[in-house]
Amino acid sequence: MNELHLARAYLARVAEPPAAALVAFVNEVGPVTAAELVRKGQCPPRVVQETTARREVDQAEQDLVEAKRRGIRLVIPEDEEWPAWPLLSLENAERRGVRSAVTPLALWVRGQPRLDEAASSAVAIVGARAATAYGESLAGEFAYGLVGHGMAVFSGAAYGIDGAAHRGALSAEGLTAAFLGCGIDTGYPASHTGLLSRIADQGGLVVSEYPPGTPPARHRFLVRNRLIAALTEGTVVVEAAQRSGARNTATTAGVLGKSVMAVPGPVGSRLSAGCHELIRDSAATLVSSVGDIMDVVGKLGTQPAEKSKSRRPTDGLGSDALRVHETLEKREGKSVEEIAAESGVPVPRVRAVLPALELEAFAQRGESGWQLSPVVKKSQKTA
Amino acid sequence: MNELHLARAYLARVAEPPAAALVAFVNEVGPVTAAELVRKGQCPPRVVQETTARREVDQAEQDLVEAKRRGIRLVIPEDEEWPAWPLLSLENAERRGVRSAVTPLALWVRGQPRLDEAASSAVAIVGARAATAYGESLAGEFAYGLVGHGMAVFSGAAYGIDGAAHRGALSAEGLTAAFLGCGIDTGYPASHTGLLSRIADQGGLVVSEYPPGTPPARHRFLVRNRLIAALTEGTVVVEAAQRSGARNTATTAGVLGKSVMAVPGPVGSRLSAGCHELIRDSAATLVSSVGDIMDVVGKLGTQPAEKSKSRRPTDGLGSDALRVHETLEKREGKSVEEIAAESGVPVPRVRAVLPALELEAFAQRGESGWQLSPVVKKSQKTA
Known part of the structure; x- marks a missing residue:
């Protein structure tokens, strides 16, 4: 338990996600200073607004102790395990219409695998809680098959499609991750507490x-959906009514530049109407088999090879990250402030983006400041 | 019974459709002369090749007498009832990959309505013979609903989807037309002879x-499919295996610039696999209701109004027709030979295209030859 984890455990409790101002403040001054200043109420008005109701609740230490006792860890942006690359897709997504497109301050995680590795080749399977036997059977079958193709299956642990997807992945002894819209220890939905334990115990993640x-x-479920969308290559909607949480995840995935897929079903089934609408409106690709899903997800993977001339490794970067990257030079290091001035990206955003660029070997911290990484960067997607 | 009908009745029996060379020859010299020359074997080698096996079979007069006795008429390009406009979509379609994209020499028709009027707002509903109850029920429901929106329903009179579509239209007392891949009196499929009679007797067409x-x-079924595709605004595939005649009609409709629609069904149903493939490959729009179909077909109808600036009335013309149209002038008449020389379109094609342009009020025959129609031409599609 270090001061970074303590600070972020405090900060993660002090404001209701998504807390855009707080996240920006933390990026600007760092989590330890941010935690101190929030505690004292000495922070910008918007941050005060977000944190004032809970700033005196400081149970970070006992949260971390209790979590550790229960096999739960706090994963923070300063950890190697942080899935910095996929979360970059949330950059600037707010102005593209994703409500609450804010990077999380930290993630509580239960289970063996590293979160960043799980997220390196994952597909989301989501859908209605009140699913039909048809939908649940397909969700399970697709999850089982995707595991066979080396993919992790991410979902939301809800009844119906979500649960079937997690179970399908488990039955293939694959990696599945459940993202919750409540505390990691809350045990919701109630009759899925067993499923969540199985996931964490059998090589998956909660x-x-x-x-x-x-x-x-x-x-909270809606806010949570952005993480499922951001941390996967693509989202498969198996059954969804015309207005539904699953469609929300699909829409988010689309805005984040991920693949959106939907499974057709019988015309007249209310639970296929949302899928049909997504397909009809060209918001989703029709998929009817694991092969179809792999084709869609695989297309992304093979793009750099197929289009090696037209595609650059930095094509996956958000616009701030791209602007920061473009100001970096090979031989000369620059300070955060210099980069901010040259790129026009505010200092806090530059501070937030640089470590992610470093993780992805686009940038490195030298003696004289930040500079381009000498390594020829391969695209993330070729993995 | 006039000499044009006699000539075309003979010609229609003398070669197996699609007889590209014969059709071109007839367009060049006219049906009466063409019939005489074919009888004598005095025609271009390719026409001889197409007609040599049957040129001595001349039962035109008895065909017409017997047909009339049975309430069947021969509709020919020289008749007002000829659906010249929709058949223009077959122009040049051969080079766009439609096998047998040749205008028919004549059509045997049974039933009251005028064929051209029926074809002015028709949708094709096609699909598998070995359809499921699901597919048949939807085909009938869609046909019933389309009739309620003033559309005629065209299909191929086969078992399964086709039959269900015809019956659905009949039960709504709507206009339905059955296109056969055999003689109009052949009574195939055997147990659909009753259905065909009902269609002809209850305001429809065979x-x-x-x-x-x-x-x-x-x-013959495949050759017939081009007529269903050409004479409708769009084709709805209700159920189809991955290789099937219905997909052939859909593909043809697409090449002819018509709307192609497909109905989703349960994943795992072999009979929905063709539909899913069409949708996934963006070769068809997913439709799951009559409203969806009307939206797709209706879009075409509203395009000229919405895009009045960018869309011209001649946009629907084939390339030969367009080139012919462009050489016409308002005040000066031109001979067919002059038009051919200026447009680069061969004389027979000019002869074939001009009457269709005239029917659609793009051109008129004046004292000094062919010229532009003075009428401001509205698009066909606004109807």
Whole structure:
């Protein structure tokens, strides 16, 4: 337990996600200073607004102790395990219409695998809670098959399609990750506590950005959906009514530049209507088999090879990251402030983006400041 | 019974459709002269080749007498009832990959309505013979609903989807037309003879380009499919295996610039696999209701109004027709030979295209030759 984890455990409890101002403040001054200043109320007005209700609740240490006792760890942006690359897709997504497109302050994680590695080749399978036998059977079958192709299956641990997807992946002894819209210890939905334990015990992950004890709420499921969308290559909607959480995840995935797929079903089934609408409106590709899904996800993977001339490794970067990257030079190091001035990207954003660029070997911290990495960078997607 | 009908009745029996060389020859010299020359074997080698096997079979008069007795008429390009406009879509379609994209020499028709009027707002519903109850029920429901929106329903009179579509239209007291891949009197499929009579007796049409007595054959169904595609605004595939005649109609419709629609079904149903493939490959729009179909077909109808600036009335013309149209002038008449020389379109094609342009009020025959119609031409599609 170090001061970074303590600071972020405090910060993650102090504001309701997504806390855009707080996240920007933390990026600017660092988590330890941010935690101190929030505690004292000495921070910008918008941050005060986000944190004022809970700033005196400081149970970071006991959260971390209790979590450790239960096999839960806090994964923070300063950790190697942080999935910095896929979370970059949230950059600037707010202006593209993704409500709450804010990077989480930290993630509570239960289970063996490294979160960043799990997220390196994952597909989301989502859908209706009140699913039909048809939908649940397909969700399970697709999850089983995707595991066979080396993919992890991410979902939201809800009844119906989500649960079937997790179980399908487990039955193939594959990696599955459940993202919760409540505290990681809350045990919701109630009759899925067994499933969640199986996931964590059998090589999977249970993940939440909500502090322990947080009760489930509808808005939290919607906020949670952005993580499922961001941390996967693509989202498969198996069954969804015309307005539904699964469609929300699909829409988010689309805005984040991920593949959106939908499974057709019988015309007249209310639970296929959302899928048909996504397909009809060209918001999703029709998939009817594991092969179809791999084709769609695989297309992304083979793009750099196929289009090696037209595609650059930095094509996956968000616009701030791209602007920061473009100001870096090979031989000369630059300070964060210099980069901010040259790129026009605010200092806090430059601070947030540089470590992610470093993780992906686009940038490195030299003696004289930040500079381009000498390594010829391969695209993330060729893996 | 006039000499044009006699000549075309003879010609329609003398070669197996599609007879590209014969059709071109007839367009060049006119049906009466063409019939005489074919009888004598005095025609270009390719026409001889197409006609040599049957040129001595001349039962045109008895075909017409017998047809009239049975309430069947021969509709020919020289008749007002000829659907010249929709058949223009076959122009040049051969080079776009439609096998047998040749205008028919004549059509045998049974039933009250005018064929051209029926074809002015028709949708094709096609699909597998070995359809499921699901598919048949949807085909019937869609046909019933389309009739309620003023559309005629065209199909191929086969078992399964086709039959269900015809019956659905009949039960709504709507106009339905059955296109056969055999002689109009052949009564195929056997247990659909009753259905065909009901169609003809209850305000619908039975249509075939094959002379009376022609037995059904697989290649004739495929040749027939081009007429269903050409004479409708769009084709809806309700159920189809991955290789099927219905997909052939859909592909043809697409090449002819018509709307192609497909109905989803349960994943795992072999009979929905063709539909899913069409949708996945963006060769068809997913439709799951009559409203969806009307949206797709209706889009075409509203395009000229929405895009009045960018869309011209001649946009629907084939390339030969367009080139011919462009050489016409408002005040000065031109001979066919002059138009051919200026446009680079061969004389027979100019002869074939001009009457169609005239029918659609793009051109008119004046004292000094062919010229532009003074009428401001509205697009066909605004109707």
